[in-house]
Amino acid sequence: xxxxxxxxxxxxxxxxxxxxxxxxxxxxxxxxxxxxxxxxxxxxxxxxxxxxxxxxxxxxxxxxxxxxxxxxxxxxxxxxxxxxxxxxxxxxxxxxxxxxxxxxxxxxxxxxxxxxxxxxxxxxxxxxxxxxxxxxxxxxxxxxxxxxxxxxxxxxxxxxx
Amino acid sequence: xxxxxxxxxxxxxxxxxxxxxxxxxxxxxxxxxxxxxxxxxxxxxxxxxxxxxxxxxxxxxxxxxxxxxxxxxxxxxxxxxxxxxxxxxxxxxxxxxxxxxxxxxxxx
Numbered sequence: 299x300x301x302x303x304x305x306x307x308x309x310x311x312x313x314x315x316x317x318x319x320x321x322x323x324x325x326x327x328x329x330x331x332x333x334x335x336x337x338x339x340x341x342x343x344x345x346x347x348x349x350x351x352x353x354x355x356x357x358x359x360x361x362x363x364x365x366x367x368x369x370x371x372x373x374x375x376x377x378x379x380x381x382x383x384x385x386x387x388x389x390x391x392x393x394x395x396x397x398x399x400x401x402x403x404x405x406x407x408x409x410x411x412x413x414x415x416x417x418x419x420x421x422x423x424x425x426x427x428x429x430x431x432x433x434x435x436x437x438x439x440x441x442x443x444x445x446x447x448x449x450x451x452x453x454x455x456x457x458x459x
Numbered sequence: 460x461x462x463x464x465x466x467x468x469x470x471x472x473x474x475x476x477x478x479x480x481x482x483x484x485x486x487x488x489x490x491x492x493x494x495x496x497x498x499x500x501x502x503x504x505x506x507x508x509x510x511x512x513x514x515x516x517x518x519x520x521x522x523x524x525x526x527x528x529x530x531x532x533x534x535x536x537x538x539x540x541x542x543x544x545x546x547x548x549x550x551x552x553x554x555x556x557x558x559x560x561x562x563x564x565x566x567x
Contacts, residue, residue: 312549315541383538390531394524401520423513432500432521439528443535450535454542454549 317378319451326371331441333364338434349425350405354413368392387444394440398433464505489536493529500525
């Protein structure tokens with residue numbers, strides 16, 4: 299009787315405070331990292347005088363694609379059990395991306411353009427070198443946090459049955 | 460500078476450290492390191508605003524984005540701590556289970 303109870307206790311299972319490492323999640327984070335940082339490089343390499351209008355025209359499609367990627371990633375993270383930390387980090391990335399769009403739209407001078415609508419204000423400093431490099435560093439911090447969080451799950455996965 | 464950033468930063472840090480106390484020394488150390496790592500960024504935003512290179516709205520926007528990074532890093536730290544604890548607890552029980560089952564086999 300005692301033996302049966304002991305064995306039942308021993309096989310009760312492992313604790314699960316984080317989900318197992320997911321290669322799909324890491325692939326999505328890698329994609330977001332590559333695409334978003336390449337986007338920033340393109341913006342920084344652009345003449346500051348033209349940034350706002352190019353953001354609303356040439357770059358807007360790529361920007362929206364990356365936003366969609368960030369939303370897809372968040373949905374997948376939300377579907378994983380015990381995954382609050384990564385959901386939080388993915389939410390911050392999406393928040394960063396949508397807030398950046400609103401900020402950069404202020405630099406648009408073509409007030410009749412469609413990509414930024416009423417946000418266009420012709421404020422050149424809204425997309426200055428300082429703002430873009432500051433934002434790029436912040437983006438790197440958020441993406442780095444997401445990578446570290448997913449990598450940490452390997453540690454937990456090594457022991458979990 | 461129109462206001463004393465150092466004083467504001469010092470006060471904010473002491474509030475953060477006090478709030479991190481229930482999390483023990485590690486949480487407090489993280490708060491200190493993280494705040495220090497972001498100090499230069501925050502100072503540069505204030506400097507740009509003071510020099511009128513960016514608007515008040517842009518400065519607020521940059522502070523907000525910086526906050527997002529801190530929150531993402533705190534969330535990652537929590538995952539890392541939970542993963543390490545999970546590995547430790549499950550590793551302990553796995554070893555215990557193996558040992559007891561081996562002993563039971565011999566005993567029965």
